[in-house]
Amino acid sequence: MLKRLRLKFMLMASLMLVIIGFGSLDRAQGAEVCNGIPFNIGWIDLGVSTRSDFTAGLLGTIESFKGSNVAGLDWLYNDDSSLNTTEVGSQLISWWTRKNGRDSIIQVLNTSSSKVNVHIQILDENCAEITDFCDSYTPVDTVVYDLANLVTNVGQKISTGALAGHEGVIVITPVNNCPNGRKAIRFNFLQGNLRVTNSGADEYGTNVYARTAQGLCIAGATTTTTICTFDSDCQNFCLSGTCSVSGGQCTVDSDCPQGFCGSSSSCKTLDGTSGCKLNAVRPRDLNGNFSTLPGSAGAGADLVLISLKDNYRPSYAAVAGSATYSPGIFDDQENFQSCPGLNACFTRLGIDDPFPASENFAPATPSPSPSPSPIACTKNSDCPSGFVCLLPTPSGGTPAPGVCVPAPKPSPTPTKKPSGGGGGGCSIGGPVEIGTAMANVLVPLVPAFAIGFRVLRRRSRKNQK
Amino acid sequence: MFDVFEYKNQKRRICSMLKKGFGIKYLLAALAFLLIIPVFAPIKAWGGAPLTTITTITDTDLGDGSQLYFFWDLRGRESFFQLTNTSNKKITVHVQVFNSATGCSEFDFFDTYSGNDTHLYNVRKLDSNDGNLTGPPSFNNGFGFIVVSFGADSDTGLTGNFRIIDSSGYEYRTNAADFEDFSDVGDRETLATNVYTFNFNDINGISLSDVVGIVVDNSSVDTNTITESSAPTATFSPILVNEKEAVFSCPPVKFSCATDLGINQAIVNSKGAASICSDTNTTGAVMLTLTSDFSSGRFIVGFIGLNDGAGHGTMDTWWANGGLPPPPPPL
Numbered sequence: 001m002l003k004r005l006r007l008k009f010m011l012m013a014s015l016m017l018v019i020i021g022f023g024s025l026d027r028a029q030g031a032e033v034c035n036g037i038p039f040n041i042g043w044i045d046l047g048v049s050t051r052s053d054f055t056a057g058l059l060g061t062i063e064s065f066k067g068s069n070v071a072g073l074d075w076l077y078n079d080d081s082s083l084n085t086t087e088v089g090s091q092l093i094s095w096w097t098r099k100n101g102r103d104s105i106i107q108v109l110n111t112s113s114s115k116v117n118v119h120i121q122i123l124d125e126n127c128a129e130i131t132d133f134c135d136s137y138t139p140v141d142t143v144v145y146d147l148a149n150l151v152t153n154v155g156q157k158i159s160t161g162a163l164a165g166h167e168g169v170i171v172i173t174p175v176n177n178c179p180n181g182r183k184a185i186r187f188n189f190l191q192g193n194l195r196v197t198n199s200g201a202d203e204y205g206t207n208v209y210a211r212t213a214q215g216l217c218i219a220g221a222t223t224t225t226t227i228c229t230f231d232s233d234c235q236n237f238c239l240s241g242t243c244s245v246s247g248g249q250c251t252v253d254s255d256c257p258q259g260f261c262g263s264s265s266s267c268k269t270l271d272g273t274s275g276c277k278l279n280a281v282r283p284r285d286l287n288g289n290f291s292t293l294p295g296s297a298g299a300g301a302d303l304v305l306i307s308l309k310d311n312y313r314p315s316y317a318a319v320a321g322s323a324t325y326s327p328g329i330f331d332d333q334e335n336f337q338s339c340p341g342l343n344a345c346f347t348r349l350g351i352d353d354p355f356p357a358s359e360n361f362a363p364a365t366p367s368p369s370p371s372p373s374p375i376a377c378t379k380n381s382d383c384p385s386g387f388v389c390l391l392p393t394p395s396g397g398t399p400a401p402g403v404c405v406p407a408p409k410p411s412p413t414p415t416k417k418p419s420g421g422g423g424g425g426c427s428i429g430g431p432v433e434i435g436t437a438m439a440n441v442l443v444p445l446v447p448a449f450a451i452g453f454r455v456l457r458r459r460s461r462k463n464q465k
Numbered sequence: 466m467f468d469v470f471e472y473k474n475q476k477r478r479i480c481s482m483l484k485k486g487f488g489i490k491y492l493l494a495a496l497a498f499l500l501i502i503p504v505f506a507p508i509k510a511w512g513g514a515p516l517t518t519i520t521t522i523t524d525t526d527l528g529d530g531s532q533l534y535f536f537w538d539l540r541g542r543e544s545f546f547q548l549t550n551t552s553n554k555k556i557t558v559h560v561q562v563f564n565s566a567t568g569c570s571e572f573d574f575f576d577t578y579s580g581n582d583t584h585l586y587n588v589r590k591l592d593s594n595d596g597n598l599t600g601p602p603s604f605n606n607g608f609g610f611i612v613v614s615f616g617a618d619s620d621t622g623l624t625g626n627f628r629i630i631d632s633s634g635y636e637y638r639t640n641a642a643d644f645e646d647f648s649d650v651g652d653r654e655t656l657a658t659n660v661y662t663f664n665f666n667d668i669n670g671i672s673l674s675d676v677v678g679i680v681v682d683n684s685s686v687d688t689n690t691i692t693e694s695s696a697p698t699a700t701f702s703p704i705l706v707n708e709k710e711a712v713f714s715c716p717p718v719k720f721s722c723a724t725d726l727g728i729n730q731a732i733v734n735s736k737g738a739a740s741i742c743s744d745t746n747t748t749g750a751v752m753l754t755l756t757s758d759f760s761s762g763r764f765i766v767g768f769i770g771l772n773d774g775a776g777h778g779t780m781d782t783w784w785a786n787g788g789l790p791p792p793p794p795p796l
Contacts, residue, residue, distance in 0.1 A: 139710070
């Protein structure tokens with residue numbers, strides 16, 4: 001009897017450890033990247049290590065200010081590339097969300113005088129493709145995609161059921177044909193912008209990321225065989241030590257002082273080789289500014305990090321990548337705190353204690369929504385971010401609808417402020433929660449528990465015999 | 466499913482063309498469209514654009530800024546801008562505030578940043594990071610632009626953003642725009658262009674806009690001091706295209722200092738200024754082709770803000786189609 005009880009206890013303990021362990025090891029979306037740090041004006045700096053083809057991030061904050069919830073969003077600064085959100089490109093990439101009462105609206109413009117087919121992928125929080133569809137744009141065509149009511153440019157309705165309650169990355173790629181073929185092509189003429197709307201009266205908006213595709217410098221004169229070192233030694237280009245009508249890789253015409261930038265004869269579709277692929281975006285650093293305003297009554301944040309890989313064969317697809325981020329945070333007095341590292345293909349986090357993840361931001365003031373009446377609801381997902389659905393106590397008959405009320409603020413988890421680890425606060429590891437620490441120690445012991453459990457069971461069977 | 470989609474798509478377009486194919490309206494629209502497309506599309510020919518009608522594209526992504534541009538507005542709005550020195554060196558920056566409401570009048574001061582320093586400025590109650598600024602003038606009811614310079618082209622590591630809070634409860638926020646010289650085309654930090662575009666739609670009640678164009682003279686930006694005394698301007702030929710690819714030609718529009726306009730009669734200016742176009746389209750895009758023939762180069766920063774006047778608003782920079790050859794270096 002006692003042995004059985006002991007066995008049951010061990011089994012339950014093992015299961016609980018597994019559950020706690022997985023919950024803590026995964027840097028849950030909605031957590032803060034710098035938990036326990038009180039900076040309300042400053043800048044966040046993320047060291048980046050990645051072999052992915054595209055890594056970028058966005059930073060948005062929402063704030064209660066003078067009775068309103070105001071919000072703004074833009075891409076993080078990087079140390080690798082410029083003009084990502086001001087120069088038209090070949091592939092558009094953006095965060096999208098339909099979580100926490102939000103919706104996303106993306107408008108795309110084809111600035112070219114040519115028609116183009118595009119393949120649109122919608123990836124979720126795990127960078128798994130949950131919806132994809134084809135579309136085509138005529139010259140100077142513009143189309144608006146509302147991810148709650150998705151209709152293509154040619155009028156086809158796309159089911160959005162899989163998107164409800166999710167978020168992730170949307171990728172728009174020009175292709176040769178769609179749905180058949182779907183091989184990426186060089187088409188540096190797309191631009192677009194994102195609006196993230198929220199029934200809670202705040203709104204984010206920014207240009208989307210426009211990623212350019214490479215070509216080769218092409219002249220059009222006869223090939224010569226002159227040995228060369230520089231382009232200036234040749235009538236056209238110096239390529240691998242020999243004058244050629246085709247030169248090095250380029251993105252736009254001005255990259256080719258002796259010709260224009262085009263696709264080589266062997267590059268009808270992008271295949272991932274030099275001069276025939278999307279330009280890699282591999283920053284080693286990302287950073288962004290944040291602030292609360294004088295008189296602020298609370299704030300929330302969305303630090304969104306995206307890392308994708310290009311898969312060119314057999315059809316083009318943007319697939320899950322991975323990047324390791326080493327975050328640190330400065331305040332306006334140049335105080336620095338390093339924060340725990342993280343690894344993700346996609347994640348969305350708060351910044352620090354004054355800027356919890358946006359879903360944990362409870363507006364301190366009533367929202368200045370144009371509708372003065374309370375928002376009716378039947379479940380929490382009907383309410384804007386920071387609100388929950390308060391249903392009336394049932395008293396028989398047909399249940400009456402509830403109303404959205406501010407969510408109770410979660411009681412803060414006690415955290416130890418990072419000591420800095422010496423060297424001006426540049427600790428290698430940052431603050432670690434007690435649950436995470438326990439799980440890190442105990443989870444590796446789960447197999448030992450399992451083996452022990454098995455041994456004890458065998459013994460009990462032997463004893464019974 | 467996609468086969469059905471492709472078939473329906475083709476059928477829809479063929480039917481539509483057949484129905485309208487012989488209509489005089491369609492013919493005229495098609496002719497107008499054909500005339501417009503070459504203007505909208507980037508000019509591919511080498512040396513196709515006069516040297517005096519091209520500019521460099523501003524950058525808001527690479528964190529190497531040395532001269533940042535911010536829009537500000539105190540017409541029923543509050544304006545804040547944040548500046549960060551991401552380098553580890555102490556620097557002194559020149560801050561210039563230009564007020565379009567008072568003829569582009571200028572107020573300036575110098576400010577000091579230690580390494581990794583950041584500061585949030587409140588335009589209504591202007592102070593400095595080093596605490597040395599005294600007696601700034603009142604900018605109440607003004608609007609314009611702010612330039613923060615540390616050597617216009619020195620890759621200093623300045624980053625920043627601005628936040629404009631409207632009294633109706635929305636915010637315009639975007640990264641600051643960094644100056645790029647024609648010499649940066651070779652470094653691949655910018656491109657030369659003469660075409661800017663931006664999108665708009667009225668989803669969720671968007672009905673107001675701020676099309677902001679900031680213009681400075683290139684000859685003055687290579688120093689730490691911008692001068693607007695010559696009142697540099699840039700004139701564009703605008704075209705509006707709606708979501709059905711119908712093209713609307715609009716009269717030439719001139720930007721100077723920081724000019725704030727509306728898009729059209731459906732998305733009018735937030736502060737009652739004139740609109741660029743006179744149509745009533747609620748969804749589309751605007752293309753601005755530079756037509757000025759100025760004696761020296763211009764640096765242009767464009768922002769597009771859209772709002773509903775009731776708690777929702779967004780802002781970001783204009784897009785550009787780059788890749789034109791830069792002008793030859795001066796002799």
